[in-house]
Amino acid sequence: MKLMRIKEMEDYILANDTVSLDTLCQVFNVSKNTVRRDINRLAEKGxxxxxxxxxTAIEKPALIPFENRTIQNKDTKTKIAHYASHFIEDDDLIFIDSGTTTQSILDTINPNKQVTIITNSLDIINTAAALEHINLVVIGSTYKRKTQSFVGMDDPSTLDKYNINKAFMAATGVSLTHGLTNCDLLEYEIKKKISEKANEVYLLADHSKFGKSTLLTYAPFSRLDCIVTSKPLDQDYENYCHEHNIDIHLV
Structure with a gap:
């Protein structure tokens, strides 16, 4: 348990570059003395x-820079996003998550559709701003250059007033055990709130994301209504989705 926590703490610090002791206490639910002992181990490790x-991290961060992640499986991610855009209907109020798989979802949308979009993704903001029939709501209080997204909520209850029909979500890792995961605490807060609030949750994830998990679970796998992915899922995922009425769409 201790070794697992230290490894997860290492991954978290490398993903976020610089982290306060108070944040580590909050994320890992341990005392400051325990955090100090753990980081002493990591400091000795170098x-x-x-x-x-x-x-602060002195190795290359574990999170791949956004521009490099965009290149990885780029064609597949674009196809997934374009396919998912067909689920957007007139008068929908939707959330579009930040991420390299969701960023192209508006590229093929009918420009005459009347849609309200809530997002924290800079790419989605820029695309939506050019579509005159789209109402755009931007959330997130701080711009994070590494992920080209706005993170953190001064008042998380702000999202309570929106009746979100559909949420199009990205994830760093997806598993039956740990659900939909990411490794950034500020992004996690938005993802978790949206996943709880939305009527329907759509996961946009290429095949490489499945069977993996990172530090923070923002939604259980059972919260999903639909998965858009690039290759057939393993049989245990297929069985689970069939039993829980989760639609799977292959691109």
Whole structure:
């Protein structure tokens, strides 16, 4: 358990570059003394260094830069996004998640559709701003350049007033055990709130995301209504989706 926590803490620090001790206590639900012991182990290992009030990564961050992630499986991700756009209907109020798989979802949408879009993705904001029939609501208080998204909510209850029909979500890892996961605490807060609020949750994920999990689960697998992916899923996923009425669409 301790070794697993230290490994997860290492991954979290590498993904976020610099993290405060208070944040590590909150994320891992441990005391500050425990955090200090764990980061001493990581400092001895040479992957992080201690700074005032926290720690910073000295290895290359585990999170691949956004521009490089965009290149990986680019054609597949674009096809998934274009396919998913057909689920958007007139008068929908939808959320579009930040991520390299969701960023192209508006490229093929009928420009005359009357849709309200809530998003924290800079790519989606830029695309939606050019479509005159789309109402655009931007959330997130801080711009994160690494993921080209706005993260954090000064008042998370702000999302409670929106009746979101459909949420088109991305994930760093997807598994039956750990559900839909990511490794950024501020992104997690938005993803979790949206997944709880939306009437229908659509997961847009290429085949490489399945069978993997990262630090934070923002929604259980059972929360899904639809999966759009690139290759047939393993039989255990197929069985689970059939039993829980989760639609699978292959692109």
């Amino acid at each position: 992957v992080i260094k201690k700074v005032y009030g926290g720690v």
